[in-house]
Each structure stands twice: as C-alpha cells, then as structure tokens.
Amino acid sequence: MRPLTLWRYEIRRTGWTALLGPPIAVALGIAAALANPQPGDTTTARILLGALEMAIPLAAGVSCASLIGRDPAVEIQLTSPTAYRVTLVRRMAVTLGWTAAVAMLMAGVLIVTGWWDRWPASHGPVAGQLTWLAPTLGLSGLGFAAGAVLRSPGGAGALVTSVWAIQQFFAGSAQENLPGRLLYLFATTRGAVPGDWTANRLTLLGAAAVLIALALVVVGRSERLIDGEDE
Amino acid sequence: MKDLLPAYAAGSLPEADRDRVRAHLADCTRCRADLATWQAISAAATPSAPPPDPASLLRAVMTRSATMPSPSPSRPLRHLASLVLAEARLIRPAVPIASALVMALGVAVVLLQATAGGDLVLSLIAPIVAAAGVAGTYRSGRDPAAELVAATPTSGRLLLLVRIALVFGYDLLLTLAASGALAASGAAGTANLNALVGAWLGPMALLSSLSLLFAVFFGPDVALGAAVGVWAVRVFAGGVLIHDGWPAQLIVDSWSTNAPVLTVSVAIAVVAVMIAGSGEPRDGRGATHRM
Structure with missing residues (x-):
C-alpha cells in the first residue's frame, strides 16, 4: 500500500468527531468573545486565547482517548506485520496534526489582527504557540494513556473531561504547590506564578511524552486489546 | 449384464439394451433380485415433489413471524x-x-x-x-x-x-x-x-x-x-x-x-x-x- 493511500485511509478512519472538534472549539471561542458582556479588549483577548488554551486541548484530548477500544478490525491489525502501536501513533498524528493546523490558523489570525498582544500575559508569536501546544499534548497524552489502560473510550473521555473541568474551577487550589503549578493546564489565561510559565509548559510536554510512552508499552501487550470495548 | 442393471432401474438405457436386459431377467432370478435392490435405491433418490420456490418460502416464513403473537414469558x-x-x-x-x-x-x-x-x-x-x-x-x-x-x-x-x-x-x-x-x-x-x-x-x-x-x-x-x-x-x-x-x-x-x-x-x-x-x-x- 502506498504511504499516501495509507494516510488517506487513516484520515477517513479518524471520524467526524475528531475532525469537527477543533473547528467547533474555535467557533465556540469566537462566539463567546462576540457575546462578551464585559467592556475592554483585554477580556475579549483572554476569551480568544482561552479558546486556544482550553477548548482546543479538550477536543484533542477526548479524540485521543477514543483511539483505543473501538477498532472493529483489531484482530486483523494485530496479525499484520505492522505493529499495532505504529498504527495508533499514526492515528494520533492525524488527530493532533489536524488540531495543530486549526490552532495555528487561529493563532495566526490573532497575531495578525493584534488580539494576541492585547492579553498582557501572552507570550511572543513563537514561544506563545506553547499556549495551545502544551495543554493539547498534555491532555492528549492523558487520554491516550487512559484509553490504553482502561480500554474504554467512555471512561477515558470522562477522565480527561473531569481533569479539565476540575482545573477550570480550582485554579487557585491547583497553584498552591509546585507540582500543581507545573501541571496546571491553563497557565496563560488563568494566571501563573511569575517565572513559572516556561517551566509549566515544558513540564506539560514532558508529562505528555511520559504518558504516551506508557500507553505504547501497555498497547504492546496485544492480548489486552482483543477483548476491547466493541461499541 | 449386471453392469446394465443400475441404468435399467433408472430408466436411462437405450431401447436395444433395455430389450436385451428384459429378456435376460425373465430367465435369471439372481439378476431380478439385484434389480429390486437397484429400483429401491432409485426410488429413494428420486424427489417425490418439486422443491419450494425460495422467494415464496422466505415470504411465508416472514409473514408468519410477523403476524404470530410473541409468546409472553410466564414469569x-x-x-x-x-x-x-x-x-x-x-x-x-x-x-x-x-x-x-x-x-x-x-x-x-x-x-x-x-x-x-x-x-x-x-x-x-x-x-x-x-x-x-x-x-x-x-x-x-x-x-x-x-x-x-x-x-x-x-x-x-x-x-x-x-x-x-x-x-x-x-x-x-x-x-x-x-x-x-x-x-x-x-x-x-x-x-x-x-x-x-x-x-x-x-x-x-x-x-x-x-x-x-x-x-x-x-x-x-x-x-x-x-x-x-x-x-x-x-x-x-x-x-x-x-x-x-x-x-x-x-x-x-x-x-x-x-x-x-x-x-x-x-x-x-x-x-x-x-x-x-x-x-x-x-x-x-x-x-x-x-x-
């Protein structure tokens, strides 16, 4: 099979949920910014960056949580010469690649129109891309690992959403200690201790790498995948 | 002669062979007994009635299953x-x-x-x-x-x-x-x-x-x-x-x-x-x- 054909197949298999999630997240952020009742550009800019830092990572995290457990041809996949973990990494790359394309497009529009700099806690156009990249990879790694361990897309998706929601409402509690601060997902728009932002972003990237590696180790035990959730 | 008996029992012998077998059977009791066996096998292999049309059979089964009330559990x-x-x-x-x-x-x-x-x-x-x-x-x-x-x-x-x-x-x-x-x-x-x-x-x-x-x-x-x-x-x-x-x-x-x-x-x-x-x-x- 030619590589292009393979990637086209994986894009088709990704499904509408993963493809529509990031654009809908962006649309919700823009709608919230348009409906913002508070005066001033600062709060509007915060909502727009919030869509990048909060909504897009959630969409990617839930999509990655659904990668394991609903493959109707998993037995065939496990008997093919290509390792199943390679297939899963390819599917994750499709999901995250599409998410990154949508996020970079929105970030580009915000930078060009000047909304990016109107939020005082924003960072430069290059380093500032970690605003969406770090929480996206963090939540995606969490979803992928939870999916590999639980083999239940519903359970893994619920875990990702719960962590996301708890961090939304308990920003103060999450930042009371160093581990909480370093693993906080929304350090750009919900505030971070001065000087912690870069460390927070790098810690999230490192956590994502560890979680994805853990998931790939777990997925390597193919007998665990045979009785995966079939719905 | 014995080799012709299965075809004779099935009625597929040419006219000339059939007459020859018939003449032989009149004098040979052993071949008559063999013929009786072959005729029994031939009768068993011949369908007694034509098979039902598959479409009609499917329609009849579906109609019956759709119209018959489902048995309600006793408990x-x-x-x-x-x-x-x-x-x-x-x-x-x-x-x-x-x-x-x-x-x-x-x-x-x-x-x-x-x-x-x-x-x-x-x-x-x-x-x-x-x-x-x-x-x-x-x-x-x-x-x-x-x-x-x-x-x-x-x-x-x-x-x-x-x-x-x-x-x-x-x-x-x-x-x-x-x-x-x-x-x-x-x-x-x-x-x-x-x-x-x-x-x-x-x-x-x-x-x-x-x-x-x-x-x-x-x-x-x-x-x-x-x-x-x-x-x-x-x-x-x-x-x-x-x-x-x-x-x-x-x-x-x-x-x-x-x-x-x-x-x-x-x-x-x-x-x-x-x-x-x-x-x-x-x-x-x-x-x-x-x-």
Whole structure:
C-alpha cells in the first residue's frame, strides 16, 4: 500500500468527531468573545486565547482517548506485520496534526489582527504557540494513556473531561504547590506564578511524552486489546 | 449384464439394451433380485415433489413471524431478572472501574484541597461520567450480536432500557455513595447530603439523556464528543470565561436540579428509546431481510 493511500485511509478512519472538534472549539471561542458582556479588549483577548488554551486541548484530548477500544478490525491489525502501536501513533498524528493546523490558523489570525498582544500575559508569536501546544499534548497524552489502560473510550473521555473541568474551577487550589503549578493546564489565561510559565509548559510536554510512552508499552501487550470495548 | 442393471432401474438405457436386459431377467432370478435392490435405491433418490420456490418460502416464513403473537414469558419478573443478568455480563469490567476511578479522583480532590466544595466537584464530574457511560449503551450495528438481537422475540427497546438502567443506575449509586462519603467526612466546603445530590442529579439526568439521543442518531463516538462539548459550554458559563450576562445565566439555570429539567430529561430519553426501537439498526445496514 502506498504511504499516501495509507494516510488517506487513516484520515477517513479518524471520524467526524475528531475532525469537527477543533473547528467547533474555535467557533465556540469566537462566539463567546462576540457575546462578551464585559467592556475592554483585554477580556475579549483572554476569551480568544482561552479558546486556544482550553477548548482546543479538550477536543484533542477526548479524540485521543477514543483511539483505543473501538477498532472493529483489531484482530486483523494485530496479525499484520505492522505493529499495532505504529498504527495508533499514526492515528494520533492525524488527530493532533489536524488540531495543530486549526490552532495555528487561529493563532495566526490573532497575531495578525493584534488580539494576541492585547492579553498582557501572552507570550511572543513563537514561544506563545506553547499556549495551545502544551495543554493539547498534555491532555492528549492523558487520554491516550487512559484509553490504553482502561480500554474504554467512555471512561477515558470522562477522565480527561473531569481533569479539565476540575482545573477550570480550582485554579487557585491547583497553584498552591509546585507540582500543581507545573501541571496546571491553563497557565496563560488563568494566571501563573511569575517565572513559572516556561517551566509549566515544558513540564506539560514532558508529562505528555511520559504518558504516551506508557500507553505504547501497555498497547504492546496485544492480548489486552482483543477483548476491547466493541461499541 | 449386471453392469446394465443400475441404468435399467433408472430408466436411462437405450431401447436395444433395455430389450436385451428384459429378456435376460425373465430367465435369471439372481439378476431380478439385484434389480429390486437397484429400483429401491432409485426410488429413494428420486424427489417425490418439486422443491419450494425460495422467494415464496422466505415470504411465508416472514409473514408468519410477523403476524404470530410473541409468546409472553410466564414469569415476567424472572424473565426480567435473566435479561438484566445477561446484559450485565455484556458490560466489560473496565467501564464501571473507569467510572469509579474518576469518581474517586473527585472525592480525593475535595478531601485534599481545603477550598474545593464537594457539591461543585460532584456537579462537574458525575454528569460527564454518566453521559460517557450511556453513550456506549446503544451499539446499533456495531453490536456483535446485532443480527441475533434483531431476530429474538425480546424487543430491542427493552434491551436498551435494561442496559441504560444498568449503566445509569450504577453511576447514580456511585455518585450517591460519593455524596454520602463526603457528607459524612464533613470536608471543608461540603454541604449536606440533600444539597450534594441536588447539585448533580439534574445535570446528570439531562446530559445522559442527550448523550443517549446522540448515540441513537450518530453512534457512541459522536455521542461522547457531543456530551463533552455541551458540558464544556456549561463549565465555561459557570464562571470561567463568560460568567456575566443572561446567556451564561440561562445556561447555568438549565443545568440545575428541578422538575422541568428532570421532566425534559425523561422526555428526551423516552424519545431516544422510541427511535432506537423502530425498525432496523440506524447505520444503514439491515440486520434482517426486507419483505
């Protein structure tokens, strides 16, 4: 099979949920910014960056949580010469690649129109891309690992959403200690201790790498995948 | 001569050979006995009546199965208990374990963080846990036993109801247990049991019913994504980004525990179950022949 054909197949298999999630997240952020009742550009800019830092990572995290457990041809996949973990990494790359394309497009529009700099806690156009990249990879790694361990897309998706929601409402509690601060997902728009932002972003990237590696180790035990959730 | 007897018994010999065999049989008792055996075999192999037309046979069977009343179980409660047991065996242990883990995470957050209110944490977690579980209850054509289910006298609606009762009931009991544990612990910011249950019951019912409706129409993946999306809007409206103005207030009020919310939740669930039980599984593939 030619590589292009393979990637086209994986894009088709990704499904509408993963493809529509990031654009809908962006649309919700823009709608919230348009409906913002508070005066001033600062709060509007915060909502727009919030869509990048909060909504897009959630969409990617839930999509990655659904990668394991609903493959109707998993037995065939496990008997093919290509390792199943390679297939899963390819599917994750499709999901995250599409998410990154949508996020970079929105970030580009915000930078060009000047909304990016109107939020005082924003960072430069290059380093500032970690605003969406770090929480996206963090939540995606969490979803992928939870999916590999639980083999239940519903359970893994619920875990990702719960962590996301708890961090939304308990920003103060999450930042009371160093581990909480370093693993906080929304350090750009919900505030971070001065000087912690870069460390927070790098810690999230490192956590994502560890979680994805853990998931790939777990997925390597193919007998665990045979009785995966079939719905 | 003996070699010609099978063909003679089957009536496939040419005229000349047939006369020759007939003349021989008149004088040979042994060949007459052999011929009797061959004639018995030939009679057994010859069809007595033409086979029925396949289309007519299928139509007759389908008509009879459609018009005959389903046998009602003599012991309804025992029948229901066996259905519950059978459906419970189909739920993989990972699903309830995952729900319990997420709920334990919420309880731990309340107990470890002095500022976290138990009612708020449970109202954030319980709805999405239940909705994610319910999203997987309607499997339609992806159910490995879809053809069998479609062919059994037990209604697909009844099976779906049993499955929902198991999944939603488990999450309900789990959250009740978590509420009881938090109320008994007296953790900081935790209200009494009634207030705790009031914080999550309405949102849990509404989000689960919406998840079921999406699952019936679009499948479990879209249902999970839609439930997460709807719940994210609720979380955003609860004070993070759009905490002022009537739209945010309307969203927050819609996700509370009161009679209208519970009534709407039940109505949505009833519509979903009615749609789920109407005819073929909704994925474009028929499980049975059309008449």
